[in-house]
Amino acid sequence: MxxxxxxxxxxxxxxxxxxxxxxxxxxxxxxxxxxxxxxxxxxxxxxxxxxxxxxxxxxxxxxxxxxxxxxxxxxxxxxxxxxxxxxxxxLVPSDSSTQWRVEMVESYIVDILISLHRLMYFYNDQLYQDFLKEQLPKFQKLQEFIGDNKWLLGSNLTYLDFLLYETLYQHTVLKADIFQDLPRLTQHISEFEALPAISNYLSSPDFLKGPVITPGAKLKI
Ligand SMILES: N[C@@H](CCC(=O)N[C@@H](CS)C(=O)NCC(=O)O)C(=O)O
Incomplete structure (x- = not known):
């Protein structure tokens, strides 16, 4: 071994x-x-x-x-x-003709996550207001993209649902009701958390609930 x-x-x-x-x-x-x-x-x-x-x-x-x-x-x-x-x-979509969609949405979510981290590092009230103004329409687009799919890319769970979940979750730590007008995103969070392996992990002693960001950030959440 x-x-x-x-x-x-x-x-x-x-x-x-x-x-x-x-x-x-x-x-x-x-x-x-x-x-x-x-x-x-x-x-x-x-x-x-x-x-x-x-x-x-x-x-x-x-x-x-x-x-x-x-x-x-x-x-x-x-x-x-x-x-x-x-x-x-x-968990890896195998249809090469739709690979561009997978990579496009991956990059889109990474940008959203990085913007959140940047906000936390340089935090002030104005940045926070600007951030919400810019970030919420991006989430609206993500909600439209998911549409009636069960998971982000269709009926199957993919590795990108893990990235999406964590990105959404970190935003709820910033602002608990951030997705109040985006029910499909709230639903993604709860359905992901309900997956048996994830639900077990969330309640296990190994699970690190926080913090979201390192001590170098101005906003420590
Ligand atoms: N592009 C890299 C960024 C990694 C990164 O920025 N790491 C930060 C923490 S999130 C760090 O503190 N790195 C340690 C270092 O720079 O030595 C990734 O996605 O993994």
Whole structure:
């Protein structure tokens, strides 16, 4: 038996939680390696950067990282895809003629998630108001895109539902009623949470409920 794969990330949800949900859903045994915040809050990256980052033999050292046998990689979305391809092929749409749709929506959701993180890092009231004004129409478009589908891309759950769920969830931590006029998105959250493997994980002692973001952010949620 080889060593267990390792997912390395801060002890926050951030860019890693969709990956953690995917691994738990697929029942992959892995080490969920947390990097804590033992350095002073204004320099919380110090220990990771000086002690761990240089030793991991990663092409582009960063976190989250994923080490699984020969695979030593960073970049959260490629990690999500890699895990789905290796452990959950049924979660990867296989119709190459619609691959463009999959990649388009993936990129669209990543932008939404990054905008949220940027807001938290540079937070002020004006930015928050502007953020809501820009973000809500994007969610409206996502709701239209899902339409009557059971899941984001159709009747089958895909790896992108993991990314969508986590992106939606993090926005509800920012503003609990953010999706009050977008019932299809609220429904996606509850249906995802009701998947047996996800519901078990959510109530297990392993599950990290928060925080969403690292201590470097102005808005600490
Ligand atoms: N594009 C990368 C971004 C990764 C990233 O920004 N990591 C942040 C936390 S979310 C970090 O603190 N990295 C540690 C470092 O820069 O050493 C991804 O999607 O994984």
């Amino acid at each position: 080889g060593e267990k794969p390792v997912l390395g990330y801060w002890k926050v949800r951030g860019f890693a939680h969709s990956i953690r949900f995917l691994l738990k859903y697929l029942n992959v045994e892995f080490e969920d390696k947390y990097y804590g915040f033992s350095s002073p809050p204004d320099d919380y990256r110090k220990e990771w950067r000086e002690t761990h980052r240089p030793t991991l033999q990663l092409d582009f050292p960063n976190i989250p990282y994923w080490i699984d046998g020969e695979v030593r990689m960073t970049e959260s979305i490629p990690i999500l895809r890699q895990i789905a391809r290796k452990y959950g092929k049924e």
